[in-house]
Amino acid sequence: MVLAAVVLLMPFFWMLMSSLKPSNEVFAVPIVWIPDTFVWSNYLDIWTESNILTWTRNTLVLSVSVTFLQVLTGSFAAYGFARMRFPGRNALFLLYVATIAVPWQSYMIPQFILLSNLKVANTLWAIILLQTFSAFGVFLMKQFYETIPEELSEAARIDGMSEYGIYRKIMLPLSIPAIASLSLLTFVNTWNDYLGPLIYLRNPDLWTLQLGLKSFVSNLYDTDYALLFAGLTISVIPIAIIFLLGQRFFVEGIATSGMKG
Structure with missing residues (x-):
């Protein structure tokens, strides 16, 4: 376990240390794991020399909005599939969940045309x-709902409570x-999304962190890698904090929703 932890954490440690080096020492050979002098000004420079505050705001707006909507729609649809009885329920659920297997790249062009016609591109x-909708979210919530005794719902119906x-x-x-598991997975996926914003967000004022950090990479020789790694470190911090705060609920939600196998 210690060896596995070291292997997994080594890239993050190198990223953190590289964000505190002069730019010309990031890829020095042999590798300098801990710099002799910590260049803390890299973190100040990235705030003053880039539009990272706007990128962070846009990423946060998208992540929070998408997470809220997916939890709302996923939990609501999952309740219908788990507790309501109607003809074709199982077939419809299987058809909906099967969309998870369809890669987004196969239908992103007609999707882009549709959103462009709706005047919401860019x-x-x-x-x-x-x-807004996620088949995975519906599947996850339905699996959890089915672990809740049906007798609770029946007792509520007898007392006159609506669905x-x-x-x-x-x-x-x-x-x-x-809900915590779905929120964490959705937030992390939206926060780290690169291809979606790359396709739809052409205005630099609408860029997310991933697009903004990519703008630091102009070519092999002009890229300021120290600032780039400082930005990457900043982008990882919110995800790390959210996971540390919600890891207990996350593990419990995965285990009780039948996905642990």
Whole structure:
């Protein structure tokens, strides 16, 4: 376990140390793991020499919006598949979940044409609309709902509670681990997304962190790698904090939703 942890953490350690080196020492041979002098000004320079505050704001808006919408739509649809009885339910669920196997690259061109015709290309709305629904989120939440005893819902119906009330007052409070897992996975995926913003966000004022950091790489010789690694370190910090705060719920949600195998 210690060896596995070292192997996994070594790239992050090198990234952190490289963000504190002079730019010409980042790829020095032999590798200098710990610099003699820590250049803390790299973090100040990236804030003053780039538009990283705007990139961070755009990324945060997209990540929070997409996460909220996917949790809302995924949990609501999952309740219908898990608790409602209607003809063709299982076939419809299998068809919907099967879309996970279809790579986005196979239909991103007609999707781009559709969003361009709707006049939302080159806006943050394009990314939000693309990811409002998630078949994976529905699958994850449905698997968790099925671990909740049906008797709770039946008792609520006998007391006169509507299906909306059961969903809001019973299912959601009992599904905190699954919601935390879905929120974390969705937030991380949206935060790290590069291809979607690359296709739809052409205005530099709408760039996310991933697009903004890519702008540091002009060519092999002009790239300021120290600033680039400083930006990468900054981009990792929110993900690390969120995961550390929610890891207990994340592990519990994955284990109880039947995905641990």
